Amino acid sequence: MNLQVCKECDAIARDFVEACRAVGQDMREDKCFSGPEFVKAVRTATTMQTETDVVTSESFFAQSPLKHAPLLGRAIQRKYTHEVLTGHKVSLPGFRKH
DSSP states (O other): OOOOOHHHHHHHHHHHHHHHHHHHHHHHHHTTTHHHHHHHHHHHHHTTTTTHHHHHHHHHHHHHHSTHHHHHHHHHHHHHHHHHHHOOOOOTOOOOOO
């Protein structure tokens, strides 16, 4: 994989951080929401390996009761699309691939 970083890589990482902040605010406002379950889903989504995983992730985030969850799903999908098209590795702050 090409470890090069471009402006698009940086923009994707910034969008991801903004989406995480928005979702975090949603979680603070919705006291009934199970935060650990959502965090686990985000961690899983950021380490996906197949196209099926990405489709499953998109569905999960689109159906989430959190109003900003779809933003997070789109940021993750954008990361994978960019990586496939360019060979770049988009590094998301706070998440490592295991």
